[in-house]
């Protein structure tokens with residue numbers, strides 16, 4: 611069911627500082643910031659030869675990463691995103707095994723304009739999983 615790693619996401623308290631660190635210190639290509647109000651985050655993508663790293667900063671009140679940053683004030687790895695061919699088939703298969711899909715269970719449009727879902731970290735060894743339809 612799982613395809614490629616689409617991206618690894620890191621929550622950061624200061625997106626400008628994180629962008630500068632990845633661009634200037636680590637020497638990576640970093641995109642322009644992209645506000646995603648529907649997801650409560652602003653993202654930049656670090657483009658790597660084999661995948662992307664997504665740097666996330668809270669946007670607005672009630673950002674889903676605000677509590678995470680309270681617990682991890684200097685930032686931390688937030689989720690890993692795997693590609694699937696058909697997100698509804700993947701969701702139905704996971705739900706049938708007892709896995710919990712976050713939110714209302716319906717895919718939302720992610721940062722790449724494709725449907726995404728998140729799976730409960732307690733069902734997957736403490737790691738928040740994002741599925742993105744490839």
Ligand code: CO
Pocket residue numbers: 617619664689691740
């Ligand atoms: Co993501």
